[in-house]
Amino acid sequence: MATVGWIGLGNMGGPMAANMVKAGHVVRGFDLNSEAVSAAAEAGIRPVTSIAEAVDGADVLFTMLPKGEHARAVYFGDHGVLAHASTSTLLVDSSTIDMESARALHDAAAVAGFRFVDAPVSGGMSGAQAGTLTFMIGGEASTVTDASAYIEPMSGNIIATGAATTGQAAKICNNLMLFINLAGAAEGAVLADRLGLDKQVFWDIASVSSGDSWALRTWYPVAGVVPTAASNNDFAPTFTTELANKDINLAIAAAVAVDIPLEIGEHVQQLFQRLIDSGNAAKDCSMIVKLVDGSLETTA
Numbered sequence: 001m002a003t004v005g006w007i008g009l010g011n012m013g014g015p016m017a018a019n020m021v022k023a024g025h026v027v028r029g030f031d032l033n034s035e036a037v038s039a040a041a042e043a044g045i046r047p048v049t050s051i052a053e054a055v056d057g058a059d060v061l062f063t064m065l066p067k068g069e070h071a072r073a074v075y076f077g078d079h080g081v082l083a084h085a086s087t088s089t090l091l092v093d094s095s096t097i098d099m100e101s102a103r104a105l106h107d108a109a110a111v112a113g114f115r116f117v118d119a120p121v122s123g124g125m126s127g128a129q130a131g132t133l134t135f136m137i138g139g140e141a142s143t144v145t146d147a148s149a150y151i152e153p154m155s156g157n158i159i160a161t162g163a164a165t166t167g168q169a170a171k172i173c174n175n176l177m178l179f180i181n182l183a184g185a186a187e188g189a190v191l192a193d194r195l196g197l198d199k200q201v202f203w204d205i206a207s208v209s210s211g212d213s214w215a216l217r218t219w220y221p222v223a224g225v226v227p228t229a230a231s232n233n234d235f236a237p238t239f240t241t242e243l244a245n246k247d248i249n250l251a252i253a254a255a256v257a258v259d260i261p262l263e264i265g266e267h268v269q270q271l272f273q274r275l276i277d278s279g280n281a282a283k284d285c286s287m288i289v290k291l292v293d294g295s296l297e298t299t300a
């Protein structure tokens with residue numbers, strides 16, 4: 001049994017931390033959002049009110065925060081992780097963040113004498129709840145091995161990606177493909193409907209055919225087909241449009257840096273931007289389907 005510090009108890013961090021409790025660990029959780037803290041407490045996480053308390057005596061600290069700016073805010077500064085944790089605490093950032101922030105966290109942690117890995121995840125909220133996430137971990141090989149042992153109760157796959165920041169690189173590329181697949185599933189689903197196909201029959205075909213994708217199987221954007229999909233729940237977020245837009249912009253920025261075109265990725269980013277501009281940043285990103293079926297008027 002280990003003592004686990006946890007910062008960021010949202011859609012992903014909450015259920016991930018709950019799986020650490022189920023594995024027998026003591027988990028001390030901190031979040032700025034009191035609703036997230038209350039939900040976590042119901043799952044057995046012990047609420048704390050500061051970063052300093054979360055890291056106190058922790059064998060390992062996980063951070064699961066929205067963006068690079070949040071990760072920097074939590075790690076750096078007088079009230080941050082590096083100022084308060086013991087260097088014996090293994091630091092694991094599972095947020096999806098930009099390459100520069102990931103590099104800054106690695107460098108600052110190393111200078112301060114900490115072991116640190118970037119360990120973003122794939123698998124969505126359903127994977128977080130089921131403990132079947134794929135973790136992609138970048139950092140020193142021995143630290144990756146140590147982190148993997150703690151990560152086991154939350155994961156279906158743990159893959160060492162190589163040196164510092166390569167976990168984030170893998171995640172950014174994966175999510176570029178995810179959101180392009182989501183846009184494809186939305187177009188296919190609406191076209192199938194307009195061509196007179198039953199939605200379940202079409203899904204049964206596509207999910208065992210060459211149109212298959214994780215987005216189709218997990219986030220199908222038409223209600224009444226895939227139970228885990230936000231389309232069944234008026235697009236209450238499992239993955240917000242704001243975070244999806246963040247991730248696809250991370251890919252676009254990374255591609256600019258290495259001078260390759262992402263024409264399809266850029267187009268999907270514009271679709272997310274239209275959802276955001278119409279006031280739907282906090283809704284699930286699979287709401288992109290409404291731009292196809294015409295039920296959401298926006299300016300193209």
Ligand code: NAD
Binds near residue numbers: 036070095122123124
């Ligand atoms: P979320 O917005 O639901 O949760 C983030 C939590 O961090 C919130 O509860 C927020 O209050 C908290 N937070 C922000 N700043 C904080 C601070 N300074 N101190 C303490 N808490 C703070 O987001 P999420 O969906 O859980 O995603 C978290 C990360 O995981 C993101 O980087 C996202 O891109 C990535 N991710 C999400 C999914 C998904 O399906 N939702 C899948 C894979 C990866």
